[in-house]
Amino acid sequence: MSRPIIATVNQQALEQNLAIIRKKAPDANIWTVVKANAYGHGISRCYQALSSADGFALLNYEEAILLREQGWQKPVLLLEGFFKAEDLVLLDRYRLTTSVHSEWQIEALANARLSAPLNIYVKINSGMNRLGFRPEQLKDVWRRLAALPNVGEMTLMTHFARGEEPDGVTEPVALLDAAAEGMALPRCFANSAATLWHPHTHHQWVRPGIILYGASPSGHWQDIADTGLQPVMQLHSEIIGIQQLQQGEGVGYGYRYHAGSAQRIGVVACGYADGYPRHAPTGTPVAVDGILTRTVGRVSMDMIMVDLTPCPEAHIGSKVELWGEQVHIDDVAAASDTVGYELMCAVAPRVPFRIL
Numbered sequence: 001m002s003r004p005i006i007a008t009v010n011q012q013a014l015e016q017n018l019a020i021i022r023k024k025a026p027d028a029n030i031w032t033v034v035k036a037n038a039y040g041h042g043i044s045r046c047y048q049a050l051s052s053a054d055g056f057a058l059l060n061y062e063e064a065i066l067l068r069e070q071g072w073q074k075p076v077l078l079l080e081g082f083f084k085a086e087d088l089v090l091l092d093r094y095r096l097t098t099s100v101h102s103e104w105q106i107e108a109l110a111n112a113r114l115s116a117p118l119n120i121y122v123k124i125n126s127g128m129n130r131l132g133f134r135p136e137q138l139k140d141v142w143r144r145l146a147a148l149p150n151v152g153e154m155t156l157m158t159h160f161a162r163g164e165e166p167d168g169v170t171e172p173v174a175l176l177d178a179a180a181e182g183m184a185l186p187r188c189f190a191n192s193a194a195t196l197w198h199p200h201t202h203h204q205w206v207r208p209g210i211i212l213y214g215a216s217p218s219g220h221w222q223d224i225a226d227t228g229l230q231p232v233m234q235l236h237s238e239i240i241g242i243q244q245l246q247q248g249e250g251v252g253y254g255y256r257y258h259a260g261s262a263q264r265i266g267v268v269a270c271g272y273a274d275g276y277p278r279h280a281p282t283g284t285p286v287a288v289d290g291i292l293t294r295t296v297g298r299v300s301m302d303m304i305m306v307d308l309t310p311c312p313e314a315h316i317g318s319k320v321e322l323w324g325e326q327v328h329i330d331d332v333a334a335a336s337d338t339v340g341y342e343l344m345c346a347v348a349p350r351v352p353f354r355i356l
């Protein structure tokens with residue numbers, strides 16, 4: 001038998017989330033974003049459920065090749081583009097669509113010897129100041145790329161820095177509209193937040209990530225509560241020890257928590273070496289045998305402690321949900337001053353996965 005911690009990927013929820021996104025953006029094609037090994041869920045565990053997507057978007061070649069080896073023939077988009085000129089050989093062999101965000105990439109495309117033109121996404125920096133050409137460069141960059149025999153179809157791409165804010169896309173959209181004036185270009189702008197909350201940015205292609213996996217781009221699950229989106233990942237473990245505390249006794253490293261009165265606590269086989277956030281404070285939500293309670297004391301490498309006051313029936317072997325259907329990953333993340341994205345991606349290799 002193994003340690004009781006286990007992560008579950010609910011393929012049905014994933015498939016249903018994609019269907020919900022399809023309804024939200026009925027006229028757009030969908031790039032399902034599976035970077036970071038499908039936000040920690042595992043590309044190979046998600047591939048089947050996402051097979052009705054129009055394309056997969058990701059960052060690294062290994063993941064792109066894995067998809068090709070699974071038999072995926074539709075587009076694959078490299079969100080960060082290619083990293084070295086010599087990588088174009090791989091893009092050519094596996095027919096990968098690439099973003100182009102820097103001058104050197106134009107030169108590399110001009111000089112490469114390819115078997116057929118590559119489709120590209122011209123990435124414009126609309127304010128985030130991460131990757132991309134400045135809007136005023138668009139016309140010149142577009143003209144030069146369009147003249148290259150190695151370049152096939154071209155799409156205009158940007159990424160929003162503040163897509164979750166009500167007014168967060170107004171300025172970037174205005175910048176792009178101005179830059180692309182007089183040009184009828186296919187566009188791909190919308191991440192999850194814009195897919196949900198800024199439908200005028202859907203255009204030809206959307207790029208949802210986090211909502212596929214059932215968490216909120218805003219970090220507040222309440223913001224997606226009426227969408228039907230379901231959490232795909234669950235992290236479960238069990239109570240492996242119980243302590244009966246006397247009033248005033250401390251718990252865990254540094255005694256970060258003291259019992260205010262006599263109290264029963266449970267020890268859960270899950271710690272930061274499993275990917276549980278070390279900064280989760282006392283009070284972070286957790287469920288024991290279906291009853292919501294809270295963590296107490298500091299998260300240690302392999303264990304956390306939980307308050308069993310609301311769960312008098314709890315015993316060694318009781319099921320614990322760290323996040324999933326009852327405990328929102330967004331709430332665990334918020335308590336720990338992070339986002340659901342990070343928690344999903346951080347589930348450690350030592351945690352076994354199963355598919356539901």
Ligand SMILES: *Cc1c(COP(=O)(O)O)cnc(C)c1O
Pocket residue numbers: 033035079159190191192193207208209210211217
């Ligand atoms: C990660 C990423 C996305 C998806 O973002 P979500 O907020 O998860 O929807 C879309 N586009 C780009 C360029 C990204 O890097």
